[in-house]
Amino acid sequence: MALRLKELAQKKDLLSGGHRACAGCAGTTVIRQVLLAADVPVVAGCATGCMEVVTTIYPYTAWRIPFIHNAFENVASTISGVEAAYRALRKQGKIDREIKFIAFGGDGGTYDIGIQALSGAMERGHNMLYICYDNEAYMNTGIQRSGATPHGAATSTSPAGKKIPGKREFRKDLTSILAAHDIPYVAQAVPSHWRDLMGKVQKALSIDGPSFINILAPCPRGWRFKENESIEMARLAVETCFWPLFEVERRTWRLTYKPKEKRPITDWIGRQGRFRHLMKEENKHIIEELQANVDYKWEQLLKRCEG
Amino acid sequence: MGKIVALTGNDAAGTAMVQIKPDVVAAFPITPQTELMHKFADAVADGEVDTEFVLVESEHSAMSAAVGAAAAGARVMTATSANGFALMWEIVYIAASNRLPIVMTLVNRALSAPINIHCDHSDSMGGRDAGWIQIHSENSQEVYDNLIQGVKIAENKDVLLPVMVTSDGFILSHTLERMEILDEEDVHRFVGEYKPAHTLLDVDHPVTFGPLDLPDYYFEHKRQQVLAMEEARRVILEVGKEFEKLSGRGYGFLEEYQMEGAERAIVALGSTAGTVKQVVDALRERGERVGLIKLRVFRPFPKEELLEALREVKVVAIFDRSHSFGSFGGPLFTEVRSVLYGSDISVEVLNYIYGLGGRNISLEEIEGVFSDLQGVIERGGVKERINYLGVRE
Numbered sequence: 001m002a003l004r005l006k007e008l009a010q011k012k013d014l015l016s017g018g019h020r021a022c023a024g025c026a027g028t029t030v031i032r033q034v035l036l037a038a039d040v041p042v043v044a045g046c047a048t049g050c051m052e053v054v055t056t057i058y059p060y061t062a063w064r065i066p067f068i069h070n071a072f073e074n075v076a077s078t079i080s081g082v083e084a085a086y087r088a089l090r091k092q093g094k095i096d097r098e099i100k101f102i103a104f105g106g107d108g109g110t111y112d113i114g115i116q117a118l119s120g121a122m123e124r125g126h127n128m129l130y131i132c133y134d135n136e137a138y139m140n141t142g143i144q145r146s147g148a149t150p151h152g153a154a155t156s157t158s159p160a161g162k163k164i165p166g167k168r169e170f171r172k173d174l175t176s177i178l179a180a181h182d183i184p185y186v187a188q189a190v191p192s193h194w195r196d197l198m199g200k201v202q203k204a205l206s207i208d209g210p211s212f213i214n215i216l217a218p219c220p221r222g223w224r225f226k227e228n229e230s231i232e233m234a235r236l237a238v239e240t241c242f243w244p245l246f247e248v249e250r251r252t253w254r255l256t257y258k259p260k261e262k263r264p265i266t267d268w269i270g271r272q273g274r275f276r277h278l279m280k281e282e283n284k285h286i287i288e289e290l291q292a293n294v295d296y297k298w299e300q301l302l303k304r305c306e307g
Numbered sequence: 308m309g310k311i312v313a314l315t316g317n318d319a320a321g322t323a324m325v326q327i328k329p330d331v332v333a334a335f336p337i338t339p340q341t342e343l344m345h346k347f348a349d350a351v352a353d354g355e356v357d358t359e360f361v362l363v364e365s366e367h368s369a370m371s372a373a374v375g376a377a378a379a380g381a382r383v384m385t386a387t388s389a390n391g392f393a394l395m396w397e398i399v400y401i402a403a404s405n406r407l408p409i410v411m412t413l414v415n416r417a418l419s420a421p422i423n424i425h426c427d428h429s430d431s432m433g434g435r436d437a438g439w440i441q442i443h444s445e446n447s448q449e450v451y452d453n454l455i456q457g458v459k460i461a462e463n464k465d466v467l468l469p470v471m472v473t474s475d476g477f478i479l480s481h482t483l484e485r486m487e488i489l490d491e492e493d494v495h496r497f498v499g500e501y502k503p504a505h506t507l508l509d510v511d512h513p514v515t516f517g518p519l520d521l522p523d524y525y526f527e528h529k530r531q532q533v534l535a536m537e538e539a540r541r542v543i544l545e546v547g548k549e550f551e552k553l554s555g556r557g558y559g560f561l562e563e564y565q566m567e568g569a570e571r572a573i574v575a576l577g578s579t580a581g582t583v584k585q586v587v588d589a590l591r592e593r594g595e596r597v598g599l600i601k602l603r604v605f606r607p608f609p610k611e612e613l614l615e616a617l618r619e620v621k622v623v624a625i626f627d628r629s630h631s632f633g634s635f636g637g638p639l640f641t642e643v644r645s646v647l648y649g650s651d652i653s654v655e656v657l658n659y660i661y662g663l664g665g666r667n668i669s670l671e672e673i674e675g676v677f678s679d680l681q682g683v684i685e686r687g688g689v690k691e692r693i694n695y696l697g698v699r700e
């Protein structure tokens with residue numbers, strides 16, 4: 001299906017309204033965009049976290065497709081089982097439809113506690129798309145730091161204290177870790193660049209085998225910005241090259257969008273309360289460290305994309 | 308008709324799985340469960356079964372994949388031991404609470420630390436409150452028979468609970484025994500086809516599994532699990548009777564061995580029951596009024612049947628192959644004593660903790676327990692309520 005706004009607007013949202021996400025939550029936008037891109041029936045799973053909690057409070061569900069939540073660290077193995085059941089029943093002629101499988105996990109459920117299950121599922125080659133909606137902290141439990149929280153950011157467990165000004169460590173490059181699994185398709189996306197995001201989802205779903213898309217999902221509560229700025233926050237992450245848009249298709253790295261001009265990281269962090277303490281004179285070096293890290297990762301990516 | 312073979316407990320369980328032909332098996336190796344998996348892997352490799360065999364990267368993922376596959380409408384089996392079961396723990400509860408009829412062989416092994424690969428029941432007892440039906444096996448034959456019945460019990464629409472069938476590590480899992488296996492067609496006919504009402508793959512009728520459930524509903528859902536366990540009592544007996552028609556081997560909640568007129572009795576689980584039988588036979592030859600109650604089903608706990616079996620007994624020893632540190636006695640002991648309290652049966656109850664970490668239990672030790680019980684009758688009182696059998700103090 002071509003990604004024309006006019007046609008997409010006619011399609012039924014597979015995640016209904018009325019769920020309990022905060023105003024301005026980009027996480028639910030990500031899920032809607034992902035599901036809107038699918039042309040065949042989809043079965044989805046979601047790890048414990050904001051997106052699961054806000055969409056399924058019994059006796060309600062926002063999911064208009066079959067959905068399973070199991071636990072925090074195991075959405076990849078849960079969907080492995082669903083997909084294995086599909087193969088088994090299809091082989092026996094008990095199912096004759098084409099069905100696709102999508103696992104959603106937050107950054108906590110993906111970078112940290114669920115990385116083993118994810119790595120195992122990708123290695124086993126299940127026919128599934130894993131989407132990490134990365135809001136850069138454990139939001140559901142009160143904004144604690146994760147392996148995806150950027151250097152310097154204040155969270156409940158890495159507060160901007162008098163002695164320690166926010167998270168000391170750098171975030172882990174999970175997308176590269178997934179690329180190193182040599183699976184058929186790996187990509188990074190953002191909801192501001194919806195056409196890019198949905199195109200990647202379509203590509204991933206058309207591939208036989210495992211695929212992974214890491215999607216930045218700005219969280220107004222955790223990042224501390226205004227509810228109407230989520231999409232802008234996603235865009236700025238791309239324009240500052242903090243969150244480059246690229247894909248790795250059968251080991252070939254390709255930028256899918258290149259900012260005309262690489263903006264300084266302060267254009268992005270300056271808009272978020274979680275980095276406010278970095279603006280103090282004594283913390284300026286942290287911004288420099290952050291910028292140096294963005295520059296390094298960007299250069300590394302450009303080299304990979306040159307081949 | 309079936310055929311007589313010599314199989315280890317692991318091969319017996321593996322054979323049951325091959326004959327049941329589950330749609331999905333997800334498992335991870337751990338001693339002493341490994342040969343069971345090897346047996347099944349051979350059957351997959353040779354095309355004897357067309358099961359989707361998901362070789363996950365951990366037991367946590369094994370149970371997670373089992374949950375996903377069962378929710379998708381597949382018949383699912385798995386197997387593990389001790390640390391593997393402990394790693395699954397979180398999802399063991401989730402499987403039961405989502406009412407998914409997964410069938411698992413638990414090859415009993417002591418929990419670490421210290422690390423030990425031999426049999427005790429600390430693993431299965433640790434999982435006693437998880438909401439699984441728990442069926443214990445005395446020998447390879449029972450491992451096999453219990454697994455086949457387990458599928459039918461689990462999938463009954465009034466039950467829909469996962470079933471754990473235990474097999475004492477090494478003592479059963481690695482010991483060759485004479486047993487009968489059924490014809491594969493008979494097994495198929497017996498377990499029938501699994502047709503769940505709601506599945507993830509029924510894309511035209513989307514359902515949500517595992518939603519957030521707050522104080523306004525959670526309690527009712529737990530209550531339904533209680534009721535399902537109650538329903539399971541009836542179904543376990545029905546399935547046991549039906550299995551008897553097929554195999555000639557009948558099964559209930561417990562087996563009363565030489566209990567006719569018994570004044571002294573032992574209650575035991577698993578392979579130890581076989582050893583106790585031998586002692587009982589020898590003592591009966593000498594005219595002693597001793598017997599054994601072999602508990603087959605631990606969850607749901609067979610309250611009425613146990614009381615009936617103990618009605619005429621004067622003193623009973625409860626054998627626990629696991630301990631609950633700091634509690635008053637082992638898990639089987641506390642359970643038995645609790646059902647006796649307030650009943651019209653007066654029987655002295657002693658506890659013997661034995662066999663931890665695979666420590667062997669001898670015929671002499673069991674005979675010693677029966678003489679302890681005689682002492683209680685003669686003295687008219689209990690000296691030591693909780694006893695440790697076969698440990699160096």
Ligand SMILES: Cc1ncc(C[n+]2csc(CCOP(=O)(O)OP(=O)(O)O)c2C)c(N)n1
Nearest residue numbers: 048049050072106107108109137138139140
């Ligand atoms: C085994 C386990 N440990 C901890 C928790 C508590 N917990 C639930 S969700 C969550 C954080 C989720 O973070 P993330 O995956 O980033 O999703 P988000 O809430 O940010 O969307 C935590 C710590 C849990 N449910 N299970």
Ligand code: SF4
Nearest residue numbers: 022025050139219221
């Ligand atoms: S806390 Fe953040 S991620 Fe969670 S629902 Fe609110 S906006 Fe969305």
Ligand SMILES: [Mg+2]
Nearest residue numbers: 106107137139
């Ligand atoms: Mg998060």
